[in-house]
Each structure stands twice: as C-alpha cells, then as structure tokens.
Amino acid sequence: MTGKTAWPADVLFRFLTIGGATVDIAPQPTIALPERHAAICRGCDASYPDANGASHHVKSWAQTHSETCRALPRPTA
Template sequence: MKLLSLRGWKAVELEAQPAVEVVPEAEPAAWPEGVVIRFVTVGGAHVDVTGPEYSDQTSWYCHGCKDKSQYPYAGYLSSTRSKANDHASACRALPKPEVSR
C-alpha cells in the first residue's frame, strides 16, 4: 500500500509501515516484597521504590546501573517517586541476565 504526502507543494509516495503487534506477558512477575512502585528504564531494567507509603523513609534502587537514593531513606514517597522516575527515563543500563546452571 502506498500513501501520498504533500511536502512543500510536491506529492511524494511513501511506503506504509507494517503494524506492530504488542503481545502481553502470559502472567506478570510478582514484585519483590516491600516494593511500592516500579519503573522500567530506557534499557529495560527496573527501578524499585521501597518503604512505607506514608512516611519519610522511602528510597529507590536501579537494578540496571546499581544507582540508588543519595541517603538510605530519601524522603517522602512523592519526592522519591519523582527522582526514581527521572532516573528511569534517562538510564540506559541493561538488566543483568539470569545465569542458568
């Protein structure tokens, strides 16, 4: 199938791209105990936010690059969530593959 596009004032033929099929996981894996929020990094690793939801003792940890909150308890969930999300949106570290024996 060909599509027409007007670039400037000249018609140009474009090739249609095939549709991408999204296949959901059979069953999502359970989160580790204590994780209240999980983000996926650009590289596909996880950033986990842990701690009691209504306290100032939450923190985050990246399973890709191993970066973490600056302090053992980074602060309230709203602040920690924002920092973890910012990290996940920029981190390109790949998750470490599972070693089978």
C-alpha cells in the same frame, strides 16, 4: 507478549527504564520510620535514599532516572 515479572513483596512502586531494567521504590529496613523509602535502579545500581521522608522526591527521581538509564538489568541466576 508481556511477561509478568514478580515483584518483591516490599516494592511499592516500580518504573520501567528505557534500558529494560526497573527502578524499584521500597522501604529501607535500615531506616526506622516506616514511611522512609529508597529508589534503587536494578540496571545500574543507582539509588536515591529518601532521607527526609519526602516520598514524592523519590518518585520523581525514579521517574527521571527511568527515562534516562540505559543500563540493562543484571541477569538473575
């Protein structure tokens, strides 16, 4: 049975890590340009900011990180 996890409204891409956490790609409110995003691992809190607006770098980081990160997602209160 696969549970449907609600996505935060601003998450554009989500990668499932081998540890069962997710790496989310979402816009960064602190960055003015709308195409600037960051990937954030919900398991280990690693993040990859998309400083140059090159979203494919963020996606490939998220993909690579999700294949290697074994951190478990933090229980939500």
